[in-house]
Amino acid sequence: MFFDHIEAAPADPILGLTEAFKNDPNPEKINLGVGVYKNEAGQTPVLESVKQAEKLILETENSKSYLPITGLPEYGRLVRELLFGDDHEIISSKRAISCHCPGGTGALRIGADFIKQQNVSATVWISDPTWANHYQIATAAGLNFERYPYYDRATHGLAFDRMLETLSQAKEGDVVLLHACCHNPTGIDPTIEQWEQIADFLKEKKLLPFIDFAYQGFGHGIEEDAQGVRIIAQRCPELLIASSFSKNLGLYNERVGALTVVCADGATAEKVNSQLKITVRTAISNPPAHGEKIVTTVLSDPKLRALWEQELSEMRERIRDMRVLLAAKLKEAGAGDFDFVVEQNGMFSFSGLNKEQVESLKKEHGIYIVGSGRICVAGINHANIDALVKAIAAVVRN
Numbered sequence: 001m002f003f004d005h006i007e008a009a010p011a012d013p014i015l016g017l018t019e020a021f022k023n024d025p026n027p028e029k030i031n032l033g034v035g036v037y038k039n040e041a042g043q044t045p046v047l048e049s050v051k052q053a054e055k056l057i058l059e060t061e062n063s064k065s066y067l068p069i070t071g072l073p074e075y076g077r078l079v080r081e082l083l084f085g086d087d088h089e090i091i092s093s094k095r096a097i098s099c100h101c102p103g104g105t106g107a108l109r110i111g112a113d114f115i116k117q118q119n120v121s122a123t124v125w126i127s128d129p130t131w132a133n134h135y136q137i138a139t140a141a142g143l144n145f146e147r148y149p150y151y152d153r154a155t156h157g158l159a160f161d162r163m164l165e166t167l168s169q170a171k172e173g174d175v176v177l178l179h180a181c182c183h184n185p186t187g188i189d190p191t192i193e194q195w196e197q198i199a200d201f202l203k204e205k206k207l208l209p210f211i212d213f214a215y216q217g218f219g220h221g222i223e224e225d226a227q228g229v230r231i232i233a234q235r236c237p238e239l240l241i242a243s244s245f246s247k248n249l250g251l252y253n254e255r256v257g258a259l260t261v262v263c264a265d266g267a268t269a270e271k272v273n274s275q276l277k278i279t280v281r282t283a284i285s286n287p288p289a290h291g292e293k294i295v296t297t298v299l300s301d302p303k304l305r306a307l308w309e310q311e312l313s314e315m316r317e318r319i320r321d322m323r324v325l326l327a328a329k330l331k332e333a334g335a336g337d338f339d340f341v342v343e344q345n346g347m348f349s350f351s352g353l354n355k356e357q358v359e360s361l362k363k364e365h366g367i368y369i370v371g372s373g374r375i376c377v378a379g380i381n382h383a384n385i386d387a388l389v390k391a392i393a394a395v396v397r398n
């Protein structure tokens, strides 16, 4: 038999929670696990800008033929403009190329495969904690990885000194995986000054930045959230960026993202592009079109673009409001000081709850959060917040 030795694998730490949630008969259950935005009514609706773009696409689409291996040039240009701004030198000098990938995960995997193919001995340095899939993607690509400290439990802040101290062990040519904004799972981002120090450090140590940019627009705004990427790009001539439109356009199941590779000059970028075509061709052949068409239509039509920016800021503001309310209600309930939740960015809050507390939230209260204590604040609303606060207050007291 070929398969009889196979052992059952553990459930995915994030998506596995959604499965467990669906199977839970508790009518009061609340899913604050997976990073998916929900509105005040607890739904994840299709954005209006996306709906309107889809109507236009339906009317004008006249072929389902293959896309080019790395996607359409127009899509790549729009991705780079979101990253760097319209008139950035990186764009005019044509020293960056973008490759349309299936989601942010696809972009990370294509990037990791590319790194492995071009520099087999590179170690990837990944923050501790991070999105659990980062470790798996590096491993699947055959890359060695090491962890650098990121979170300081005592201050609920960034362990900045320890981070750089650990990264000083990296050797020239190693890769440092960073989160552009809304760090997953902690919600803690470097300040502008810290980004500058990180950029100088990477440049001096000749380390290659690989930036996961899954939440552009969920921290402080589209431009504001790109500051870290732009500072790194100012100092470091080469970097990779994995973009995702799952969250900011709500295109979760369309799997649309991009890998952008910035090179020192245009001639190198062309060579990198030729290699990436092989990486993509052997992994997925060529990318799926529907999500890309939506992104291109929304970003290039001024009316839809304005509508999207409005919808994105509404999502961001709603999450911020929930942070403030959650911290206030937890204090009121005597659960302790959770003011740090207000300082965190994006969909997630690293609550500080331990494994046992997370487990009793699930078993005793039907509330699902990630094992690390990560709460998806984007799933909280006025209807479920009191149950959540009551449950957290009960588990922290035990």
Ligand code: LMR
Pocket (backbone or CB within 6 Å): 014, 015, 033, 034, 035, 036, 131, 184
């Ligand atoms: C998350 O961290 O919850 C999201 O990025 C969804 C996922 O794929 O894990």
